[in-house]
Amino acid sequence: MSLVARRGAITWSDGSLMWRNHYMFVDCDVPEGGEGGPVVGTGGSTIGMVYIDGPGAVIISISIICTFFEIWKQFSCVARPVFEVDLKSVELAGVLFREELSLKHNINGGFIVERIADDSALEHLGVRRGDVIFFEDECGTTLPEIEDYLLSLGWRYLQGMKSMVLKLLVHDIEGPCKETITLPLEFSVDSGKVARWRMA
Structure with a gap:
């Protein structure tokens, strides 16, 4: 080798x-x-x-x-919130689009909704493709940091905290709408022999 x-x-x-x-x-x-x-x-x-x-x-x-390893070592499984949305950091968007968000909407951070699962809880709460969302909790400005945050919620779930919500500030950039939504969290628990990254 x-x-x-x-x-x-x-x-x-x-x-x-x-x-x-x-x-x-x-x-x-x-x-x-x-x-x-x-x-x-x-x-x-x-x-x-x-x-x-x-x-x-x-x-x-x-x-x-x-x-992931620490959770698996402690619980022999991994839990993660069901969060069926593809995001893109505003910081990584094109310069012209970032400028438009800043000048027209006073948005200088957050995450752009690229895709959302049909019939998902977020869709039912009115989140749409193109919206810009902010997490109410301090959980970072990059997508890997968001994943760290979601895994920390899964850790709390496995420790016995079964009722949790995710609060998001949602900007609809197609209109003047800006609102805070509360998403009750469901969790996907993977206890298979092989660790797999999945969203139920």
């Missing part, structure tokens, strides 16, 4: 697969025959894991992996 390495840059991409907003993408290919491995930053520390999913290579932040 020989070690094969590639140099590349991580892009905090718009991409999301099956409601998995925490993916980052790398601008180089995984070596032929490789399945992935650690992503090492310029300082020498491990910052994530890269693996093949679909047509390309994706990266999961090391903070998410560590949280």
Whole structure:
């Protein structure tokens, strides 16, 4: 066996697969025959894991992996809120669109709803594609940080806190509407032998 390495840059991409907003993408290919491995930053520390999913290579932040492992070690399963929406950070939108959001709507952060599951709880609460949402709790400004936050809610759920809600400020940029909604959380619990990232 020989070690094969590639140099590349991580892009905090718009991409999301099956409601998995925490993916980052790398601008180089995984070596032929490789399945992935650690992503090492310029300082020498491990910052994530890269693996093949679909047509390309994706990266999961090391903070998410560590949280996942700690939950699994304590409970032999992982719980996560059912949150069936694909998001894109406003910070990563195009310059012209960010300028429009800032000038017309006074929006300088948050997350753009790229896709939402049909007949989901969020859709019933009026959230639509193109809306910009803010999490009421302080849970970061990047999608991997949001995933860390959702996993922390799953941890609380497994510790016995069964009734939780997610409060979101929703901006409808097609009109003047701005409202706070409360989403009662349901949780997907995975207790299979193989750890899988899934949304029920």
